Amino acid sequence: MFDLVTQGFKDASLKLKGQTRLTDENISPALDAIKRSLLDADVDLKVTKQFLENVRGKALDEVVQLKAKSGQKVSAGDHFIKTCHDELVDFLGGNQTEIIKNTKGPTVILLVGLQGAGKTTHAAKLAKLLAERHKMRPLLVAADVYRPAARDQLKILGDKINVPVFSLDTNDAVEIAEKGIEFARSEWLDLVIIDTAGRLAIDNNLMTELESIKAKVNPQNILLVIDSMIGQDAVRTASSFDQRLNLSGVILTKLDGDTRGGAALSVKKVTGKNILFVGTGESLEKLEEFRPDGMAGRILGMGDVVGLMDDFGKAIDVEKAEKSANRMMEGHFDFNDFLEMIGTIGKMGPIKDIIAKTPLAGQISEKDMDKVKDKDLTRKGAIVQSMTVQERETPDLLLIQKSQSARGRIARIAKGSAHSEKEVKDLVDQFMQMRQMMQMMSGMGLGGGGILSKIPGLGQLNQMANMAKMAKMMGGGGMPGGGMGGLANMFGGGGSPSMPGGMGGGLSSADLAEINRMKKRKKEEKLKKQKKR
Template identity: 50%
Template sequence: MLDVLSEGFKEAKLKLKGKAVLNESNVKEAIDAIRKSLLEADVEYSVTKNFLQRVQEKALGQEVALRAGKGDSRVAVSPADHFVMICKEELEQLMGPVNAELNMAVNRPTTIMMVGLQGSGKTTSTGKLAKYLVNKDKKKPLLVAADIYRPAAVQQLKVLGERIGVPVFHKEGADPVTICKEALQKAFDLGCDVVLFDTAGRLTIDSALMQELADIQSATKPDNVLLVCDAMMGQDAVTTAKSFDERLSLSGVIMTKLDGDARGGAALSIKEVTGKPIKFLGMGEDLDRLEEFRPEGLASRILGLGDIVGLMQDFQKVAEEDQEAQALKLLQGQFSYIDFYKQIEMIQKMGSLKDLIAKMPMQDMIPKGANIDDRELTKVKAMIDSMTKRERIGQDNLDRPRMARIARGSGRPVKEVEELHKRFTAMRKMMGMLGKNMGGLLGKIPGMGTLGQMNNMRKAASQMGQMPGGLGGMGDMGSMFGDSASKPKPAFDREKQKKMRKAAKDARKRNRK
């Protein structure tokens, strides 16, 4: 996601690395790198031009503070850091300000008209928005199947309605305007307080489509008109948004398939060109994967800074049990394969691994082109599924014959089972030692315990990082993705370096004679 954009900003930061000041020459190099990535990402040309002009003016027009923060929290700030923060501010301004609120009616059902081209994910987004309103605002939505042209469109909406537990209205043989008008009365009869019209789309914008949508708008006077827009369309998405807005006066945009687009130019262009805010992002097929659009979060991800707020929101959506109790078990070294299995399931509910890792503030640690494969989690679950209950809770030791049986049951090599168990055991041991130290830490705040305990923890962490392949998540970031570049550097041999310098010095003396 957004790989093309991120690479340009990363290259710009590298060009400024080690520079003492921001001047016209080095800022121009950084700007050129960003310009290339913005255009490759299909950001609209005038948007690119204006954005870069604002960044350049700020970078050259401001004095770079060498330190930031106050008191003990003051840290050194480089010109490269200063440039990145200027880019972040301008990206947020380009896509914002944030406005995810919907216009809610008083004393009658709120009406939301969903429009867009065919294939943009409109029907799925209608179901996602209904579930979002149920979970967030405790609303009682009614879904209206007004797309009478696309095969199985009505049935698809009925299936979505059944999955989220909300009613769906449709009238066979009726035209879309009549269906939408009669749906308003049906909402009163069922006690629903939100009505979502899933209207028809076309492969391209034509006069018949626009007239039908205008007639529905005139007949129902919706409180919100939301355009569902496919991010993978690039600049065509911006053109589409302009056409719909001119005829229907949009309230906002739901951007879909951003997780499947390495460019992401539409997300940067659409607000600037149309003046209408992106209200939601649709990420993936799952009905929970609709999130309020946060310009600061997307800007941080583009710049490789991660998005901790977004990550915590994902976690809160799927956290069902007492997470404090789970954390305590982990710190006491009582973490079992059953607990680990639950954690994997929770991660899978939060979305794809690639999307989650993109929200973590450690992008520089991830090797370029790393293969982040969700199937690794499925393989681990298969191995745990093949264990007995006693093996999962640690009552039966996993010896060689047991591992061979688990490997046969899960369809994985014995070596992968061994690596899984070694890493899991090392992690549990390390967390157990951390938990012991935390007991004294809370009362006395003397540090992290004795030097011997810390050495043991370091050894355990080292064992986790050095074990090859397999788990994807318990070693260092490089080994997670099987990258050889993350191997530990050889120890610095001071005596050897001293001898080499002396030999070079002697050679220079001989050459001078």
């Protein structure tokens, strides 16, 4: 969603490459690149000017320390990007804010906005989010009495998330809102979300009704639901609602679409109101608490690790993840695990969004990012699903191209999945490289509090990885499936005897030994289960 802005900051950083200090002369071209990208992204002109002035002042006022305390060198460009990051966080709202909770009685959230902004859907999304994250007990109140089927829609959504919906057979929205809060008190519910009517444009009748509801129920939170794809009109709409209702925050929707990001960057500075939540998809779990520092990191290509782990937490089954981690620790990693990984990634959202939240995002070119396609995951899944149970559990059966049996298997899988044999071979190759990487994860942040160590059970894999490394250093046979040869192949190095495209003919002794070990483990597991029975 912020592609234009992100590219502008990348261009600015390149213009400062090699500079040892920031001056008025060398900072101007960098600021010009940012200015163009902000305006192209539909950021308000006054906001753009203020942002650039603040960055210029802070970047030039501070002395760039070329060496940090850790001894790592810090370039002038790094200092400039850090200044931009801090300023972006401030423009996006500074510290993360939350809804205002009522200490006496249920917390009331009044959702307002134009027709078509997604108030009804986001009422359900918000109820689901606050119930799961903050353990609140919500009630949805259907106070949109004008749009046909609005109340029925809210009831259907409420049933999906197991949240009660209050409605009355009347067209008096004020009475519905008031009685809804009374019902919440009687049922000991601590959160009331009121869905109100909208209009195609702001008019006096709409505002008068909303003011009447506000006066009667005295909500702690009045949140404007606004479509980010309408650009600067979103900011003007927010200002108009704020003048009449005194908003407490904004829910920005459709940030997963083709929006250029201007509204998100402008709304706080123009209205003074924080973005509290962002809608990132159509399904009911696609609502996030807005984090200014995370969004600033994504805009600058620095990633949003906290947001990434949040997405991961929503997508995985913790119990399954624990079992999978234990299996990997014992040396198991087959196509069933691979298929489960694909499924998890698919649940986390568009692959580009996932990559944008990783710290590596800034190192990936726009050209390479364009090559990333969500349908590739579906295609890989189709190939694996065309394998037999034996092939999924024993991937080595598909390794050697010169083996008549393997060739036949690959041809059958290709035909069954409607893919070419080369695509099947490529997937097998990628799988084997991934299996080898599982034993080297400690060097990529698995241990020592890295990203992956946050995943239940996976922190234990660090011990296995270290043991594998020690065995390799001592010349003790290394890792199954070709060891470092396959890893070098993944980064453009030579082939591996046990990998497709390598030198081998039939199954190597290492392959046979690994298959035998897997069979032996399976027999032992079966015996253990039988004894328990």
